[in-house]
Amino acid sequence: MSNSPLPSPLGGPPKPTSPGGLIIREREPVNFESPFEQLDSFLTPNDLFYIRSHFQAPALDGNNYELRIDGAVETPLVLRYEELRKLPSETRVATLECAGNSRIFLVPQVEGAQWELGAVGTAEWTGVPLPRLLEKVGLSEDAVEIVFEGADRGKPKEKPTPPAEISYARSLRREKALAPEVLVAYQMNGRDLPPDHGYPVRLIVPGHYGMASVKWLTHIQAVRETFQGYWQTSDYAFWEERDGQPVRRPLSEILLKSQIAGPRMYEVVPASLPYTVFGAAWCGGADVAQVEVSTDGGENWTAAEFVDAPRRFAWRRWRMTWQVPSQPGRYQLMARATDIQSQQQPEKHDPNYGTYVIHHPLAIDVFVGL
Numbered sequence: 001m002s003n004s005p006l007p008s009p010l011g012g013p014p015k016p017t018s019p020g021g022l023i024i025r026e027r028e029p030v031n032f033e034s035p036f037e038q039l040d041s042f043l044t045p046n047d048l049f050y051i052r053s054h055f056q057a058p059a060l061d062g063n064n065y066e067l068r069i070d071g072a073v074e075t076p077l078v079l080r081y082e083e084l085r086k087l088p089s090e091t092r093v094a095t096l097e098c099a100g101n102s103r104i105f106l107v108p109q110v111e112g113a114q115w116e117l118g119a120v121g122t123a124e125w126t127g128v129p130l131p132r133l134l135e136k137v138g139l140s141e142d143a144v145e146i147v148f149e150g151a152d153r154g155k156p157k158e159k160p161t162p163p164a165e166i167s168y169a170r171s172l173r174r175e176k177a178l179a180p181e182v183l184v185a186y187q188m189n190g191r192d193l194p195p196d197h198g199y200p201v202r203l204i205v206p207g208h209y210g211m212a213s214v215k216w217l218t219h220i221q222a223v224r225e226t227f228q229g230y231w232q233t234s235d236y237a238f239w240e241e242r243d244g245q246p247v248r249r250p251l252s253e254i255l256l257k258s259q260i261a262g263p264r265m266y267e268v269v270p271a272s273l274p275y276t277v278f279g280a281a282w283c284g285g286a287d288v289a290q291v292e293v294s295t296d297g298g299e300n301w302t303a304a305e306f307v308d309a310p311r312r313f314a315w316r317r318w319r320m321t322w323q324v325p326s327q328p329g330r331y332q333l334m335a336r337a338t339d340i341q342s343q344q345q346p347e348k349h350d351p352n353y354g355t356y357v358i359h360h361p362l363a364i365d366v367f368v369g370l
């Protein structure tokens with residue numbers, strides 16, 4: 001059953017589904033976000049995991065699937081689905097966050113998918129570590145990057161746009177491609193990948209924003225020069241200051257962030273009672289060491305308690321008991337994370353990131369009612 005070439009929309013055999021479903025941000029291509037307030041498990045169930053697709057999902061069949069590995073390598077390789085699944089596999093937990101998550105919080109409003117808090121999720125991914133495959137083909141010493149291409153194609157939306165249809169392709173620096181955490185994955189939370197999440201095979205790049213984890217992966221190509229594709233320069237890129245000049249660089253590591261799952265915006269909370277504020281915090285680099293919560297718009301901060309132990313590349317859920325005041329009115333809640341290197345979330349969004357990397361503390365306004 002797990003080798004079934006035509007999986008159900010959720011992947012694998014039927015199972016009890018979670019209540020809630022997903023929130024539509026764009027109907028076609030499918031861009032659905034997770035109901036972040038339903039953060040009640042460390043792993044996000046497959047049917048509650050956000051979907052971010054630039055083009056229509058290609059209808060791939062495991063029986064005809066092939067993964068080509070070529071370019072700056074000694075022996076190019078073509079792997080069929082069954083061959084890939086027979087190789088020694090590993091299972092890794094990784095939090096994926098879309099670089100555009102929380103875009104709806106930017107003022108004034110900007111273009112792009114209006115993600116709220118739910119373009120993020122955590123799953124257990126199973127597949128073959130990428131370094132093992134690169135070892136098999138013999139990566140050339142002068143290969144500087146590896147390009148990963150998906151089977152989906154179309155005309156992208158973000159300007160400047162290329163004149164013809166393109167595929168979805170992203171590259172990784174040689175060092176990251178050789179890191180043990182990067183997986184060529186075929187399972188998500190113990191089930192074959194659902195079609196919208198990249199069936200039959202996708203890349204999983206723990207620590208990097210979601211755009212690096214190329215779905216419907218059919219081609220891996222080692223290259224001798226920095227890849228300058230559309231999804232590397234035009235979209236999913238930012239301005240980095242280099243010797244006094246802004247230069248265009250691809251987004252990569254997830255930056256430190258904490259989000260409040262409950263209460264929700266404009267929720268009415270009862271006066272004079274304890275209320276459990278809860279959420280999650282994550283980052284792609286150093287572990288999250290502390291989360292603090294403010295209930296007065298950032299004046300005073302109280303440490304939250306962690307629900308999950310630190311785990312590299314995965315979020316940590318947290319909670320904090322708010323002794324709700326007796327005074328009715330409007331209160332502003334914020335959460336702010338600190339990592340083990342004492343780095344804190346910035347107070348404001350950095351315009352060099354454009355409409356991406358929205359990782360400053362996001363204010364949630366609530367009303368205390370009698």
Ligand SMILES: Nc1nc2c(c(=O)[nH]1)N[C@H]1C(S)=C(S)[C@@H](COP(=O)(O)O)O[C@H]1N2
Binds near residue numbers: 049098197
């Ligand atoms: N082939 C392909 N891979 C892709 C994308 C895509 O549009 N096409 N979207 C990327 C982006 S922007 C994100 S955030 C993640 C989302 O993965 P998910 O849909 O499984 O949550 O997939 C990435 N991989």
Ligand SMILES: [Mo]
Binds near residue numbers: 098099100210211
């Ligand atoms: Mo994304």
